[in-house]
Each structure stands twice: as structure tokens, then as C-alpha cells.
Amino acid sequence: MPPPLPPSLPRHLRRRRFSTAPASHHPPPASRLAEQHCLRLLERSSTPAAVLQSLAFLLKSGLNSNPLVLTRLFASSACAAPALLEPLVAALLGPSVPIDAFLVNTLIRAHATSPFASARLCAAAFFPLMLRSAVLPNKFTFPFLLKACAALPGSPGVGLQAHAAALKFGFTTDQYASNTLIHMYSCFGGGFLGDARNVFDRMPKSSAVTWSAMIGGYVRGGLSSDAVGLFREMQASGVRPDEVTVLGLLAAAADLGALELARWVGRFVEREGIGKSVTLCNALIDALAKCGDVDGAVAVFQGMEERTVVSWTSVIDALAMEGRGKEAVGLFEEMKTVGVPPDDVAFIGVLTACSHAGMVDEGRGYFDSMKMEYGIEPKIEHYGCMVDMFGRAGMVEQALDFVRVMPMKPNPIIWRTLVAACRAHGRLELGESITKNLLNEYPAHEANYVMLSNVYALTQRWKEKSEIRREMSKRGIKKVPGCSIVELDGEVHEFIAGDESHPQWKEIYMMVEEMARELRRIGHISATSEVLLDLDEEDKEGALWWHSEKLAIAFVLLRTPGTQVRVVKNLRVCADCHAAIKCISRVYNREIIVRDRSRFHRFKNGSCSCNDFW
């Protein structure tokens, strides 16, 4: 008898127990050789011919349900187009091939994990085939099927059918299937979070996977504070969080801008010995940066012994968010030097950094190098970075030219970027005409109305402005209210422009008035003189002094002595608030950090880290 296994055998040794490889010295069986032959064919070339050749060999050797080969087969770039995909599947399911659960499971999974949308779209379609062939699903079927459905957020109906089938065949008590159900429903969007929660509530919560699925679902649905609440319940229940749980928590912290939470997660991971994997460090960098602690994010990056392109990109994004373009570009260069080739996402990071720091020439160089040096075809996001870069720098014509030469149809984001440039640089007629076209094409998008309404306000065309308002209410379109949050003693306080729901609202409003008096005393002039610089999406009708960030700052000034003030805002800071906060930082001698919808402003001694370039 072999001695019992020690409790924590190294991973590679544990794996061996599940290996299908023969333990003895016998030569590998014929099926093994055939499998390897198929894989080699696919490795050598991904042309349709090679794929077909591999398939033919597969069928000839009776390997039709070999998961390894099938997965590679459907991951081959030849399967990007339905033209090859369909005959392939038809050949696989030919009359001479017996259909069993194993084959269908493998087909579902291979399609669901294919890098090609056309293959992923039809993954779930293999399940009906199973029913038609009177084959019973096994315990592997529903985890695969439900995950395939999760990738189709546009057609939740398929997922609902899959859930019904899981019920019918009695697999909903299975933990694996139930966890995937939670995941699937939360992928269908906010309206299905209740369904996810229903599944969650009905199952035993003995595994970290169940909790992580629900926590991740809340984050995905934009309910990050519920995610944090659920994490606290999880701790109370005694289930030990693992790495994935903590990743969800970090995403929630990043979303909420909850710096203390993000830092706590960093310590928690240390304390619980969860292990700082590369993935976890990447998430930590991202969360710290999005909570305004860029230096902390850089410190985590510096401490990593192994870094992937995602780590580099995360730290470059972190620096870009604070407008530290030179440092971001420096890291991008260092990344290339140490032999990590940038991918398309890394280029978005470095282009954003250039854009936010006014480094137009550098940005142009990087954009050109994408294709020339790395063979990466720029996507619409990269063109968007360039349009933004020219626009911010006041080169509105160049921005427009870029849109004209783009090889793809400009999307609303591109147009809105242009409009922001027009507004920032006084090109109001151009901005207005672009916005009008945009409204014709996308009448349901709230931001477009607000944009046009603000253009009218800037040009003092009040009649047109009120027409826009009427049009919005007629269509039932609501403006997202400006909202700012601050964390104080582990509690999150939320402020909405002009609202009076905070228990201390009277004191806060008195404080805001006092701030206004102080600022007037030192010569700060409100609003209108800077109106052309205003990029804000917020309604200008309300008094500028009741903007949510001012309320939040007043609250923190009231409640704390000379500490740092950190505010997270859902929209962009308007020009008046920006100018006012600069003064506040001087008059009250406080460092004030405001997280925008897109970046950070660090106010100190009357100036801002963005150098008024935003």
C-alpha cells in the first residue's frame, strides 16, 4: 500500500492522479497517436484545408468526441466564419457517428470557448440535438450549457429554456449547475439579478464559488455596494473567501472608489495567505488606481516578481488617470524593453496617457507603430483615443480629419468626443450640428439630449433648450443625476445635486454658503466667465453651488480636521466646480482628490494636478 498522500501535495503531482496517460511503459494507444496527429495538423496551419484534413482524420480514427481536438478545432481561425463552421458540424454529426452526452457536451463547450463569435453564438444550439436524439444529459451538460448561454446576454430566452431543462432533468440541486445559473442570470443584465439571487437564496452556500458568483453578479450589474454587503454576509457565514471572491470585491471597490476597502483587501490577502497571484495584483493595481491611490498602485506593481502585459497596462492606465503622461510613456517603453510586447489594450492605455497629458506627437507615433511595428490593426477605440487627443489639444480640424479617414463607421462615442472638443474650444455651431445628427440616429440616448441642451444654454438659446427638455420628457428619457460619494469612518455618504436627504443637510448647506462667501472674498468668480471650458454633462439650470461634489466636500470639511478629502463623482467635474475646488484647497488648506467619470483631479494649494487640461 502506498503511504497516504500528504495534505498539500504540489500541484503538478496532484494532477497526475487525474491524468489519462498510462502509468506504465506501454506505448501510447492508437487513439493517442491519432489525437496527437490531429493536433499537429491544426498547429501547423489554420487554413480551412488544414481544419478539414484534421477533421477527416479525426472521424476516420473514431475520435469524433475527443475534447482536446474538438476544442482546438473550433478555436482555429478558420472557424471564424459560419461558411466553414456549419459543414464542419454537419460532418461531425453525420449519420454514421453515434451521438452521446459526451459528444454533445464537448461540442457545446468547444463552441462556447471558441474565440470566434460565430462559433460561440451557436454553442447552445447543440442541446436540442441531444433531446432529439433521446440522449440524456449528464452532470457535465448543464454547467457547459448554462455557461454557453451566459455568453449570449442578448437572448436570455435561451438561458431560461436551459434553466427549465435543468429543472426537468433534476440538475438544479447540483452545485456546479446552480453556480453557473447565478453567473448566467447576472450576465443577462440588471433585470435578471433577481433571478440570480433567487437561485442563490435556494441553494446551500457552502462553497466560496457560490458566494463569488453572486458577488461578481452584483458588481456586473452595477450594484457594487450590494456586492460588498454580500461579502460581509459571507464572512459572517464562515465560508473562507478565496482569490476569486477577493477579485470580485476589488472590482466593487474600484467601482465605488472605496479606497479603504481596496487597501483592506490588500492587507486581507496578506493575512489570510490567499496568495498574491499576478491576476490578483493586477486587480489590486486597478482598484487602488481607480480609488485615487495611484502611488499605491505603482507600489504594488513594483513589488510584483512576475508581470504580464495586463500588469503593465493596469499601471499605465493608473498613471494616465492622473495625467502623468511622461511616466506612463516611460513604463510603456520599459515594458517593450523587457520583452513584453504590447497588445491592443496596452496601446489604448498609452494613447490615453498621451491624450490626457497633451502629448500629441508621442501619441501619433504610438498610433503609427501599432500596425507598423506590432501588426496590430487599430480598432475604433484607438481611433477614439486619437480623436480625443487632437480634440483636447484644440486641434479640432485634425480630429475631424481623423474621423473622416477612419476605416470604420464612427460610433456615438467618437461623435461625443468630437462634441466635447467643440465645446471646449468654442466651436459651438459644429458641436450643435454633430449633436443633431447624433440625435437623429440615436434618439434614445440621454447624454445626447443633455449635450444639445447645454450647447443651447451656452449660446443662450433658452427657447430651444426648453424644447429639448420637453422632447426628453415626452420620450421618457431621464438625465442621470450628478452624484458624489465620500467614505468616512468606513461609511459611504452619497450626495446628489441639490438634495436634502442627508441627515446633516442643513449644516452642509450652511457650510457651502460659507465656502462661497470665502471664495468670493478672495476674488473667485462663479460660473459664466468660464462657461466655454465647460465639458460637464450636468444640467446647468440648477445652481452651480449645489453640485454634488461641493456638498460632499463641505460635508468632509465639516466632519474632519485637516485630512485629505476624497470624492468620487459619477459625471465629469464642471468648470465652475473645478475652479472653485482649486480655491477651496487653498483657502481651507486641504488636499482634495476628486475622481471624475474618466480621471482624477488632485487639488492642492490652489492648483490641480491636471493643469487644467481635461
Add this chain to the structure above:
DNA sequence: CTAGGGTTAG
């Protein structure tokens, strides 16, 4: 052959 997860233009 089983579940939950990291960076992405404004």
C-alpha cells in the same frame, strides 16, 4: 469533459 475571475477610447 463540471462552477465563480484581471487591463479596454468619452
